[in-house]
Amino acid sequence: MRNILKFVAAAALTLMSVVSVQAQEKVIKMGTMPWEDLYPISLVTKKFLEKEGYKVEVTKFQEWGIAFAALSKGDVDILASQINYISQDYWAKSKNRLEKVSTLSHGLYQGIVVPADAPIDSVDQLNLYADKVGGKIVGIEPGTGLMRQVSDAIKAYDLKYTVVDGSTAAMTAQLQASLERKEPIVTMLWEPSWMALKFKVKFLKDPKGVFPPPQTYYWIAKKGFSAEDAHRREVMASVFVPIDDITAMNAEMNDKGVTMEQAVDTWWSNHTDLIDKWSVMSK
Known part of the structure; x- marks a missing residue:
């Protein structure tokens, strides 16, 4: 037993x-x-x-x-x-x-955006828009991949711009305020993002292929x-x-x-x- x-x-x-x-x-x-x-x-x-x-x-x-x-x-x-x-x-x-x-x-997808009614459609046209935004691209957190790509784009296209370090939250607030006031702005965005869906912006074409494909x-x-x-x-x-x-x-x-x-x-x-x-x- x-x-x-x-x-x-x-x-x-x-x-x-x-x-x-x-x-x-x-x-x-x-x-x-x-x-x-x-x-x-x-x-x-x-x-x-x-x-x-x-x-x-x-x-x-x-x-x-x-x-x-x-x-x-x-x-x-x-x-x-x-x-x-x-x-x-x-x-x-x-x-x-x-x-x-x-x-x-x-x-x-990531890239540079402007208001949907801006008179430019491509990154190589940005210098024509520089005076309207004081030659500034509103940035996000420094050191991110998107910030590096935008810096690469400035060099590749010889853009007369400075990227302003910031945060995603600050960029979002500034983008929304500029659109509500119908003021010009150049910033960066990505898809998928609720911002790309909500805000009336357009990604600028990138003929030199600085930004990665989807x-x-x-x-x-x-x-x-x-x-x-x-x-x-x-x-x-x-x-x-x-x-x-x-x-x-x-x-x-x-x-x-x-x-x-x-x-x-x-x-x-x-x-x-x-x-x-x-x-x-x-x-």
């Missing part, structure tokens, strides 16, 4: 260990940036992974270098990024240790991630969020004062047919 009890106890412990290991294998540590393009698509993927039986723990980063270091060390399992241009340098340094898991969205979002992971769990990879690969939907989620957050989580929940409830298709695809 004692031997039987020992056997039952050992079997129970083994079963508990197996369940524990399986539970650990089901946990996915997701890295993201709290930005208006990356955060919503990360949240959509999180909801779908959870729908398919995985537990997802999200860590927010503020800087690409820290995010890629965390991914390389295994502090997070997956990270969404635009590795062709935006985070190309970090990807190049670490790509031997990392892998592309799947595409997530496509269409990110970019793709990828899920990236430490090498071997896909091979470890083929189903997990198929679940992630089934998710693709159109760039216009990302813009719409941000617009809802800005216009209605909801959180991004609430905006994603609304999008989710309005796209149940699409999500059901993702489930079929991931089987």
Whole structure:
């Protein structure tokens, strides 16, 4: 009898260990940036992974270098990024240790904008507009990729402009005020963004190709991630969020004062047919 009890106890412990290991294998540590393009698509993927039986723990980063270091060390399992241009340098340094898991969205674009009724349509015409704005381009946070690209454009097109460092919030306020007063302004913007949807502005053409073409979002992971769990990879690969939907989620957050989580929940409830298709695809 004692031997039987020992056997039952050992079997129970083994079963508990197996369940524990399986539970650990089901946990996915997701890295993201709290930005208006990356955060919503990360949240959509999180909801779908959870729908398919995985537990997802999200860590927010503020800087690409820290995010890629965390991914390389295994502090997070997956990270969404635009590795062709935006985070190309970090990807190049670490790509031997990392892998592309799947595409997530496509269409990110950044450039110089002016009011929609401005009498210019191309970056090479900006010098004709310089006197109207005091030769200043309203900038955002110094050191960002977009600020570097605008500086590159000034050199490439020999523009008589100075880029004014600032913040995204300050740029947004100045852009809105200038448009309301029907005053000229030159600044920078990106898509997806609620600002590109709300404000009547136009991206200037870039005949010299200083600004990157529309970019793709990828899920990236430490090498071997896909091979470890083929189903997990198929679940992630089934998710693709159109760039216009990302813009719409941000617009809802800005216009209605909801959180991004609430905006994603609304999008989710309005796209149940699409999500059901993702489930079929991931089987």
